[in-house]
Amino acid sequence: MVVRLFTIVVICGALLDAQTSVPPPVTVFQNVRIFDGTSSRLSGPSHVLVRGNRIERISATPIVTSSADTVLIDGAGRTLMPGLIDAHWHTTLVRPTPAVALAADVGYTHLLAGAEARDTLLRGFTTIRDLGGPAFGLKRAIDEGVVTGPRIFPSGAMITVTSGHGDFRQPFVELPRVLGGPPTRTETLGASMIADSPDEVRVRVREQLMLGATQIKLTAGGGVASPHSPLDVSTFTEPELRAAVEAAGNWGTYVAVHAYTPEAIQRAIAAGVRCIEHGHLMDEATARLIAERGVWLSTQPFPDNMADAFPAGSEERAKAQQVLAGTDTVYRLAKKYRLKTAFGTDVLFSQALAQRQGALLVSLTRWYTPAETLVMATGTNAQLLAMSGKRSPYPGKLGVVEEGAFADLLLVDGDPIADIKLIADPARNFVLIMKDGKIYKNTLPNSVGN
Numbered sequence: 001m002v003v004r005l006f007t008i009v010v011i012c013g014a015l016l017d018a019q020t021s022v023p024p025p026v027t028v029f030q031n032v033r034i035f036d037g038t039s040s041r042l043s044g045p046s047h048v049l050v051r052g053n054r055i056e057r058i059s060a061t062p063i064v065t066s067s068a069d070t071v072l073i074d075g076a077g078r079t080l081m082p083g084l085i086d087a088h089w090h091t092t093l094v095r096p097t098p099a100v101a102l103a104a105d106v107g108y109t110h111l112l113a114g115a116e117a118r119d120t121l122l123r124g125f126t127t128i129r130d131l132g133g134p135a136f137g138l139k140r141a142i143d144e145g146v147v148t149g150p151r152i153f154p155s156g157a158m159i160t161v162t163s164g165h166g167d168f169r170q171p172f173v174e175l176p177r178v179l180g181g182p183p184t185r186t187e188t189l190g191a192s193m194i195a196d197s198p199d200e201v202r203v204r205v206r207e208q209l210m211l212g213a214t215q216i217k218l219t220a221g222g223g224v225a226s227p228h229s230p231l232d233v234s235t236f237t238e239p240e241l242r243a244a245v246e247a248a249g250n251w252g253t254y255v256a257v258h259a260y261t262p263e264a265i266q267r268a269i270a271a272g273v274r275c276i277e278h279g280h281l282m283d284e285a286t287a288r289l290i291a292e293r294g295v296w297l298s299t300q301p302f303p304d305n306m307a308d309a310f311p312a313g314s315e316e317r318a319k320a321q322q323v324l325a326g327t328d329t330v331y332r333l334a335k336k337y338r339l340k341t342a343f344g345t346d347v348l349f350s351q352a353l354a355q356r357q358g359a360l361l362v363s364l365t366r367w368y369t370p371a372e373t374l375v376m377a378t379g380t381n382a383q384l385l386a387m388s389g390k391r392s393p394y395p396g397k398l399g400v401v402e403e404g405a406f407a408d409l410l411l412v413d414g415d416p417i418a419d420i421k422l423i424a425d426p427a428r429n430f431v432l433i434m435k436d437g438k439i440y441k442n443t444l445p446n447s448v449g450n
């Protein structure tokens with residue numbers, strides 16, 4: 001009886017849906033030149049039809065639609081390109097200081113993250129891969145349209161070891177940890193989890209997957225901003241790393257590790273890790289290994305003044321300077337060994353730096369052509385995201401302008417391949433920003449139907 005009642009409710013619901021469903025919105029971009037996310041040249045004059053959240057048609061001749069509600073965008077020869085992707089972002093750790101992130105009311109820090117998510121999208125970044133932090137709630141609110149922001153591929157809490165990068169405990173207050181005791185503050189927040197054996201790693205990885213992680217993040221070596229982790233150390237043992245790789249693999253996805261040094265990178269690769277974050281202190285042999293194994297390198301051009309964020313004479317400042325010195329090395333090796341290289345900014349604890357997200361991308365032109373730079377932040381980054389397989393929350397193509405792909409699009413006032421500096425000033429030069437077929441910004445004076 002209950003089953004029959006349920007069936008009737010479902011059928012009635014379906015009928016109701018059919019009666020009230022409205023056709024998906026249609027937008028036509030007229031007379032644009034396309035940077036498609038993979039090619040190094042703009043297309044000739046083109047017309048692009050977006051229906052719902054997908055790019056339905058791209059044509060060299062004008063597109064006529066029967067729908068009276070069609071929004072017509074006169075591109076006037078401007079460039080239509082895929083939304084940008086930041087492959088290493090921390091949605092909830094951009095604006096607060098470390099002290100605020102640790103100690104403030106969690107509602108406050110999430111509201112900060114919501115405000116930052118809006119700014120991120122309005123900088124033209126329509127997708128980010130979150131490499132650590134409690135991003136699940138924000139992602140849900142964005143996907144539901146409650147908050148404006150980019151698509152998020154969350155890792156959930158980053159997983160570390162006692163004393164590792166991400167262990168922010170106070171040594172003389174919170175140590176020794178009682179095994180089986182209450183969670184630490186960062187664990188309660190969902191920012192980082194401490195695991196000191198293969199079994200503990202498995203538990204923590206599976207918890208993040210259960211919460212909705214699209215990939216898993218471990219810290220395999222020391223970091224700059226953590227108080228107890230020298231840069232040269234390796235943290236997880238190979239069996240611990242392998243436990244994470246196995247648990248993630250069983251779930252159809254992969255592990256990315258934070259690692260700067262050859263030792264940390266090589267151990268991670270031996271354990272089956274498929275993406276190295278940073279890699280600034282790597283050497284030739286390590287680059288060769290990354291190439292041979294087809295592992296991804298997700299790295300970034302840290303800004304020159306990054307070290308200034310730490311007090312003069314502090315250990316953190318010294319570590320930052322050491323990493324900065326490796327930036328040229330990592331990009332030279334990435335090019336020399338043709339590594340699969342993704343672009344991310346890894347902005348932490350600085351709203352001012354986040355506002356330079358596009359400028360950080362442009363700074364890649366020290367090593368890459370403008371076209372190579374733009375391809376990396378769109379089509380190539382999307383290939384990395386695709387490694388999440390069925391764990392991707394957005395089944396469809398990202399990072400490209402092609403028929404069938406998600407309609408995540410930027411209309412740029414100029415040609416970013418000829419003048420990539422346009423990307424550094426999104427407020428001025430991105431005249432239209434669309435994500436999932438919806439227009440979030442449009443400063444063109446005379447679009448019809450909008």
Ligand SMILES: [Zn+2]
Pocket residue numbers: 088090131132346
């Ligand atoms: Zn990071």
